Structure formats: C-alpha cells, structure tokens
Amino acid sequence: MAEAAGVSVSTVSHVVNNTGARIGQDARERVRRAIEDLGYRPNAMAKNLVKGASRFLGLVADAIASTPFAGQIIHGAQDEAWQHGYVLLVANTEGNQGAEASAISMMLEHKVRGILYSTWYHRAIDLPAGLAEADTVLVNCYSTGHPVPAVVPDESTGGRDATQMLVDQGHQRIAFLNTRTPSPARDGRLAGYRQALQSAGLPFDPSLVAEVQPDQEGGYAAVDHILATRATGVFCHNDRVAMGLYDGLRDRDLHVPTDVSVVGFDNQEVIAAHLHPTLSTVALPHYELGRRGVRVLLGLDVIERPGPLAVACPCVPRNSITRPSRV
Amino acid sequence: MAEAAGVSVSTVSHVVNNTGARIGQDARERVRRAIEDLGYRPNAMAKNLVKGASRFLGLVADAIASTPFAGQIIHGAQDEAWQHGYVLLVANTEGNQGAEASAISMMLEHKVRGILYSTWYHRAIDLPAGLAEADTVLVNCYSTGHPVPAVVPDESTGGRDATQMLVDQGHQRIAFLNTRTPSPARDGRLAGYRQALQSAGLPFDPSLVAEVQPDQEGGYAAVDHILATRATGVFCHNDRVAMGLYDGLRDRDLHVPTDVSVVGFDNQEVIAAHLHPTLSTVALPHYELGRRGVRVLLGLDVIERPGPLAVACPCVPRNSITRPSRV
Numbered sequence: 294m295a296e297a298a299g300v301s302v303s304t305v306s307h308v309v310n311n312t313g314a315r316i317g318q319d320a321r322e323r324v325r326r327a328i329e330d331l332g333y334r335p336n337a338m339a340k341n342l343v344k345g346a347s348r349f350l351g352l353v354a355d356a357i358a359s360t361p362f363a364g365q366i367i368h369g370a371q372d373e374a375w376q377h378g379y380v381l382l383v384a385n386t387e388g389n390q391g392a393e394a395s396a397i398s399m400m401l402e403h404k405v406r407g408i409l410y411s412t413w414y415h416r417a418i419d420l421p422a423g424l425a426e427a428d429t430v431l432v433n434c435y436s437t438g439h440p441v442p443a444v445v446p447d448e449s450t451g452g453r454d455a456t457q458m459l460v461d462q463g464h465q466r467i468a469f470l471n472t473r474t475p476s477p478a479r480d481g482r483l484a485g486y487r488q489a490l491q492s493a494g495l496p497f498d499p500s501l502v503a504e505v506q507p508d509q510e511g512g513y514a515a516v517d518h519i520l521a522t523r524a525t526g527v528f529c530h531n532d533r534v535a536m537g538l539y540d541g542l543r544d545r546d547l548h549v550p551t552d553v554s555v556v557g558f559d560n561q562e563v564i565a566a567h568l569h570p571t572l573s574t575v576a577l578p579h580y581e582l583g584r585r586g587v588r589v590l591l592g593l594d595v596i597e598r599p600g601p602l603a604v605a606c607p608c609v610p611r612n613s614i615t616r617p618s619r620v
Numbered sequence: 621m622a623e624a625a626g627v628s629v630s631t632v633s634h635v636v637n638n639t640g641a642r643i644g645q646d647a648r649e650r651v652r653r654a655i656e657d658l659g660y661r662p663n664a665m666a667k668n669l670v671k672g673a674s675r676f677l678g679l680v681a682d683a684i685a686s687t688p689f690a691g692q693i694i695h696g697a698q699d700e701a702w703q704h705g706y707v708l709l710v711a712n713t714e715g716n717q718g719a720e721a722s723a724i725s726m727m728l729e730h731k732v733r734g735i736l737y738s739t740w741y742h743r744a745i746d747l748p749a750g751l752a753e754a755d756t757v758l759v760n761c762y763s764t765g766h767p768v769p770a771v772v773p774d775e776s777t778g779g780r781d782a783t784q785m786l787v788d789q790g791h792q793r794i795a796f797l798n799t800r801t802p803s804p805a806r807d808g809r810l811a812g813y814r815q816a817l818q819s820a821g822l823p824f825d826p827s828l829v830a831e832v833q834p835d836q837e838g839g840y841a842a843v844d845h846i847l848a849t850r851a852t853g854v855f856c857h858n859d860r861v862a863m864g865l866y867d868g869l870r871d872r873d874l875h876v877p878t879d880v881s882v883v884g885f886d887n888q889e890v891i892a893a894h895l896h897p898t899l900s901t902v903a904l905p906h907y908e909l910g911r912r913g914v915r916v917l918l919g920l921d922v923i924e925r926p927g928p929l930a931v932a933c934p935c936v937p938r939n940s941i942t943r944p945s946r947v
Contacts, residue, residue, distance in 0.1 A: 358695035358907065359889050361688055364712070368685035371712050375719075380726050383710040385691070385698050392702075399707050509894035533890065540896040543870050562686050563860065563890060567836035569867040580685065 350379045350587065351400035351427070353393060356413035357385040361562045362579050366411050366432055369583030377591060379406065397423035407590040410434070411583070415445055415477050432586040433579070435601045443601035444585045446577055448478050451606030452485025452528075455556045455575045458608060459526035460493045463616050464554060467495075468524035470515050470534050472507035478530070479504075482558065486528060505534060512537025516545065525554065525617035532557035532565045535572055535613075550615040560609050570612035578604045677706045677914065678727035678754070680720060683740035684712040688889045689906050693738050693759055696910030704918060706733065724750035734917040737761070738910070742772055742804050759913040760906070762928045770928035771912045773904055775805050778933030779812025779855075780819075782883045782902045785935060786853035787820045790943050791881060794822075795851035797842050797861050799834035805857070806831075809885065813855060832861060839864025843872065852881065852944035859884035859892045862899055862940075877942040887936050897939035905931045 352370050357363040363385070371381045382405060384396030400408055407428035412418065420429075420436045435443035459467050469486050472479050487497050503518050505511035512534035519527055519538070529535040535557035539549055549555050549570055557565060560576035581604050588594040589602065596602045679697050684690040690712075698708045709732060711723030727735055734755035739745065747756075747763045762770035786794050796813050799806050814824050830845050832838035839861035846854055846865070856862040862884035866876055876882050876897055884892060887903035908931050915921040916929065923929045 357691040359688055359691070361686055361691070364684040364686070364688070364691055367710075368712055368714060375722065380709070380730075381711075382707070383694075384708075385695055387695060395702065403707075509896075513896060533894065536894070537896075544896070561890065563888065567860065567863070569836075569840060569864075569871070 347404045347406065348379050349382050349400070349403055349405040350374050350590065351382045351384070351397075351403075351405040351408040352583075353384050353386060353396050353400075353408060353410045354413075355386050355388045355393075355411070358387060360413050362413045362577070363411065365579035366583035366586075369580035369585075370409055370432075370587050371583075373584040373587040377587075377593075379587075379591075393421055394423060397421060397427075401426055409583070409586045409590060411586070415448065417477070428590060430586045430590045431601075432582050442589050442596050444582050444589060445477070445601040445603060446582065446606050447603035448481025448606070449485040449488065450603075451558065451575045451577075452482030453489045454485070454606070454608050455482075455528050455558055456486045456489035457492075458556050458573055458610060458614055459528065459554060460489055460495070462526070462554065462614050464526035465495055465617075466498075466501065466522070466524045467526045467528060468501045468503070468519055468522050469528045470512060470519070470530055470538070471502060471504050472511075472530045472534075473504035474507060482528075482530065505530070507531055508533045509537035509540070512539075513541040516541030519553070520545070520547075525619065526614070527553060527555050529555060529557050532559045532561040532572060532574055535574070536564055536568060539568055550613050551618065554614040554617070556614060558606075565609070566611070568613070573611045573613045574609050575606045576609050578606055674731045674733065675706050676709050676727070676730055676732040677701050677917065678709045678711070678724075678730075678732040678735040679910075680711050680713060680723050680727075680735060680737045681740075682713050682715045682720075682738070685714060687740050689740045689904070690738065692906035693910035693913075696907035696912075697736055697759075697914050698910075700911040700914040704914075704920075706914075706918075720748055721750060724748060724754075728753055736910070736913045736917060738913070742775065744804070755917060757913045757917045758928075759909050769916050769923050771909050771916060772804070772928040772930060773909065774930035774932050775808025776812040776815065777930075778885065778902045778904075779809030780816045781812070781933070781935050782809075782855050782885055783813045783816035784819075785883050785900055785937060785941055786855065786881060787816055787822070789853075789881065789941050791853035792822055792944075793828065793849070793851045793853070795828045795830070795846055795849050795854045797839060797846070797854060797856045797865070798829060798831050799838075799857045799861075800831035801834060805885075809855075809857060832857070834858055835860045836864035836867070839866075840868040843868030846880065847872070847874075852946065853941070854880060854882050856882060856884050859886045859888040859899060859901055862901070863891055863895060866895055877940050878945065881941040881944070883941060885933075892936070893938070895940075900938045900940045901936050902933045903936050905933055 354363040367383055374381045382400055386392040386396060409430050409432050411432035412434040415433050417437055418434045420439045429441050431441055431443035433445060435445060471483055490497055501522055501524060503515055505515050507530050535555050542553060557572045557574035560574045565572045565574050585594060585604060681690040694710055701708045709727055713719040713723060736757050736759050738759035739761040742760050744764055745761045747766045756768050758768055758770035760772060762772060798810055817824055828849055828851060830842055832842050834857050862882050865882060869880060884899045884901035887901045892899045892901050912921060912931060
C-alpha cells in the first residue's frame with residue numbers, strides 16, 4: 294500500500310486511522326487513490342489492537358426471542374452507537390446465567406469500550422460479576438447494591454398520564470388492574486394513578502385497585518371484579534391485560550368504550566393498534582432507553598441526580614376511551 | 621506471563637491458542653497456573669489477527685424492533701454459533717439499505733467467518749453487493765439470481781397440515797383467508813391447502829379462497845365473506861388474521877369454535893396462546909431457521925437438493941377447532 298502510494302508506512306497509517314497528524318493534501322490524495330486501486334479494506338482487528346481498545350460496545354439482552362422489547366432496545370442502541378463510529382456486539386441470554394457469563398466474558402475478550410446490560414422488563418438486578426471489569430450502563434434495570442449508571446422508564450409519570458386520559462374524559466370511578474408481580478412498574482404506576490386522582494380532587498378508593506396476572510388471562514379473569522366496582526374506566530397494568538379485559542367484556546355483551554373505557558400501558562407491537570376498538574395506551578420507550586444507554590456510556594449524556602435516569606413514557610391516544618355514560 | 625510460568629513465550633502461545641504443538645504436561649500445567657495467578661484474559665483480537673480470520677459469524681437482520689421473529693432467528697443462530705466457539709455479530713437494519721451496507725462492510729472489516737442474511741418474513745431478495753465477498757447463507761429468504769445457500773420454512777407442508785387439522789375434525793367446507801401480498805407464503809400455503817383437500821377427496825372451490833390484508837384488520841373485514849360461504853372451518857394465513865376474525869365473529873354473536881372453527885399460522889408470541897379460545901396454529905420455525913443457517917454456513921449440514929433447504933412448520937393444536945355443527 295505504502296509502496297503503491299509512494300509514501301511511508303506511517304503516513305498510510307495516519308491517513309487510514311484518521312489520527313489527525315498533519316499530512317499534506319497531496320500525500321493524502323495518493324493514499325486514497327492507492328486504497329481505491331488496491332480494493333483495500335481496513336483490518337478492523339489490526340486497528341483495534343494498535344489502539345488497545347476496540348470500537349465495540351457490548352449489549353447483553355434477555356428475552357430477545359419472546360418479545361419485541363429487547364429488539365427495540367437493540368435498535369435504539371445500535372443507531373446511537375453507529376452514529377459515533379461504534380459497532381454493537383449483541384448477545385442474547387434468554388435469562389440463562391451461563392449464557393450471560395459467557396457473553397460478558399466474550400465481550401471483555403474483545404476489549405469492548407463498555408457494556409450495556411438490559412432486561413426486557415424494568416426490574417432491580419444483582420450485578421453480574423464480570424461487569425465490574427468494564428464500563429457498564431444498565432438499561433431498563435438498576436442495581437441497588439452498586440452505584441452503576443442506569444436508564445429506566447418513568448413509570449410513575451406514565452401511570453399518572455394514563456389515568457389522566459380517563460380523568461380528562463370525565464371519569465370519576467377509575468379502576469386500576471395492577472400486576473401482582475412486585476416490580477418498579479407495579480409501585481410506580483400505582484403512585485402515578487394516585488397522583489392523577491389527587492390532582493383531579495378524586496378520592497383514592499382501595500377497592501378500585503386489584504392485582505392480577507399481568508397478561509390476557511389476568512385481564513379476562515378480572516371482568517366480574519371490574520363490573521362489581523361499577524367503574525366506568527379501567528387503567529390496565531399493560532396492553533395484554535387490556536386485551537383480556539376486552540374479551541371478557543365482550544363475553545358479557547359489553548362494549549369498549551361505550552360501556553367501559555380502557556387504557557393500557559406498553560404500546561405493545563402487534564396488539565395495541567390492532568384491537569377492536571384500538572387501544573389508548575402509554576408507550577414504554579424501549580428505543581429511547583437503548584439510545585440513552587449508549588449516550589450515558591459514551592459520556593454524551595450525564596446523569597446528574599442520584600438514582601437511575603428516568604425516560605418519559607409518551608401517551609398514545611386511540612379509540613378505547615370515551616365520556617362515561619353514567620357518573 | 622512466560623516469565624511467571626518459567627517457560628518460553630512461544631510455549632505460552634501454543635498452550636493459550638491450543639495449536640496442537642507437543643508441549644510437555646509439566647509446562648502446560650505451569651502456564652495454566654500462571655494464567656490463573658495473573659488473572660490473564662486472552663486477547664481475542666490478537667488471537668484473531670494471528671490466525672487471519674476471526675471467530676465471528678455475522679448476522680444481518682431486519683425488523684428486529686417490530687416483531688419477535690428476528691429475535692427467534694438470532695436466538696437459534698447464537699445458540700448454534702456458541703456451541704462451535706463462534707461469536708455472533710448481530711446487526712439490525714430495520715429494512716434500511718444504508719444500514720445494511722454499513723453492517724455488511726463492518727462485518728467484512730472484522731473478518732467474519734461468514735454472514736447470515738435474514739428477513740423477518742419469507743421472501744425472494746436481491747442479493748446485497750457486499751455479500752459476494754463472504755461465505756453467505758440466506759435465512760428466511762432466497763435469491764433467484766444467485767446460487768447462494770438458503771434456509772426457509774416449508775410453507776406448503778405447513779399449509780397442508782393446518783388444513784388437515786380441520787379435515788381431521790370432519791370439516792368439509794373449509795375457507796382459506798390467504799394474504800393478498802405476493803410471497804412464497806401465499807403460494808406455498810395455498811398449494812398445501814389444495815393438497816390437503818385433495819387427499820381428503822374434497823373438491824377445491826375457488827369461492828372459498830379470499831385474499832385479505834394479512835393482519836387483524838384483514839381478518840375482521842372478512843367476516844361477512846366467511847359467513848356467506850357457509851364455511852364451517854377457516855384456515856387463516858396468519859395468527860393476526862385469525863385474531864381479527866375472532867373479533868368480527870364476536871361482534872355478530874358467533875363463537876369460536878362452536879359456530880366456526882379457526883386455525884392460524886405463525887404461532888405468534890403474545891397472541892396465539894392468549895386468544896379466547898386459544899388458537900390452534902402451525903409454528904413458523906424461526907429458531908430452527910437460525911440454527912440451521914449456522915450449521916449450513918459452517919458446513920455441518922449440507923443442502924443436497926437444488927433450491928433452499930425447507931424446514932418443517934410444526935402443528936400447535938389448541939382450542940379453536942371442534943367438530944362442525946352442520947356438514
């Protein structure tokens with residue numbers, strides 16, 4: 294290459310690796326032409342080895358095969374990583390600890406610049422041992438034991454805004470089908486629900502809150518409870534619960550939203566926009582979590598307050614809410 | 621390291637890289653102990669550079685953020701790759717050609733052993749230019765112009781088995797809600813549907829086949845057509861069409877399966893097992909496609925006949941099929 298360009302090897306290296314060294318325009322041009330003539334492809338591994346650290350970022354994800362959530366985190370992280378010249382090394386663990394340890398070890402061997410560790414649902418984790426050796430950012434999870442930077446969804450503001458969509462249409466008896474799984478989503482969305490009621494001057498009535506299995510079966514099984522509460526609107530812990538509730542209401546010849554208004558959470562692909570009627574919900578910001586995770590890892594965003602960085606969950610209004618037929 | 625072990629640098633290299641050189645048991649043991657004492661982690665990039673090719677396999681996937689299908693392909697490919705000591709470099713393109721070209725170029729720079737190129741739905745593709753430089757296997761897609769090995773789902777056998785589930789329960793008037801999108805799935809599933817009817821001695825009646833938008837909206841809009849055909853069973857192009865059909869039937873006070881039996885295709889996560897009643901369907905083998913793609917790439921499986929390797933779509937019987945109330 295240097296021979297073809299008629300320049301020194303170190304000049305070629307400076308040009309190819311963009312070191313910022315002062316190389317004359319003429320020499321630069323000759324190197325570029327030689328690169329084209331020779332069909333030269335820079336050897337990324339050789340470049341990395343010389344620099345001591347690679348242009349890799351690692352992303353360890355669980356549940357990539359069973360929900361689109363991990364995919365959205367990967368999508369956001371990759372877009373942001375590529376923008377800054379990094380390649381994302383993705384490893385999928387499906388929750389398996391052995392696979393997780395291998396993935397982290399593989400990433401350290403490849404001298405990643407840092408590792409994003411992500412979970413498909415928002416939860417507290419025990420920090421995997423290998424992560425101590427790398428710059429780490431937790432995505433959609435956090436560690437109580439270690440002060441590791443974390444990026445998570447803002448559950449309470451999301452819960453508040455979901456409830457507010459019902460309040461705005463005049464609902465006063467609003468039930469909440471929460472999950473029975475202890476989690477930041479359970480606590481945060483409940484806090485948001487209470488906050489919205491309080492702002493609207495509505496009393497908090499514990500009998501309006503039930504905890505269910507957080508899927509279609511849980512929503513379906515809760516219909517009789519909902520009818521007994523005489524709620525006119527229901528905030529569901531997630532879109533799957535809302536989908537089950539729809540089915541249960543239909544089996545009793547009741548209609549959404551004329552008989553009962555419903556709001557979900559997640560804006561889950563393949564479901565929320567395709568129910569009859571389409572489901573008003575609040576979006577989990579998985580793409581944004583992946584994107585912000587990379588920005589924190591690269592020092593482009595700084596987490597100023599203690600605790601995880603909370604990312605907003607935007608409202609997605611559709612057709613499952615109307616004014617109550619009775620108050 | 622060599623110093624700590626009291627052996628030569630080349631001995632350390634032979635032991636660490638498993639070159640197969642004859643090294644005495646004692647020296648081997650001393651190297652291992654030194655590795656443990658020093659907390660030595662082999663530098664994967666340096667090893668790769670020496671060998672000239674890396675232990676990476678590339679996987680280019682579209683639509684990772686919007687369906688779990690790409691995730692299942694990644695899961696299967698990664699499990700198989702890891703089993704043979706390879707790390708999977710995953711790149712997500714979301715169908716963007718620029719992202720695709722960057723991904724392939726990045727993989728070539730990292731000297732991948734080969735590239736899997738996958739699409740989230742089964743289709744013919746124009747082979748991206750960069751793939752000519754690498755060993756390539758197409759997953760869930762194929763190229764008509766280039767003789768590149770490909771692994772795809774067996775659509776026609778899947779369509780036959782789905783229809784057969786209805787035949788087995790005594791249905792004789794079986795409608796088929798096919799997709800209106802030209803694709804191997806449309807042609808293959810129709811061929812399978814006709815094959816099952818023929819084996820059962822049932823006539824093929826073109827008025828029983830309709831082409832719809834392949835999602836919930838398409839199934840919902842087809843209900844009047846289905847009722848007009850007096851079909852007792854319906855084979856739906858995919859689970860989303862079946863979900864829309866369920867909703868449309870309910871709106872007319874009809875029940876699955878007592879009024880109409882329904883079978884889907886895909887076994888889509890989050891839907892098929894969670895409808896009321898749960899949906900009998902045929903599974904798209906995405907995990908297996910990813911796994912077999914890696915096996916073909918590494919030469920562990922050989923495609924013997926011309927054309928793509930067809931992977932079976934297994935039946936998943938649930939509760940949406942019963943005997944017809946009328947024949």
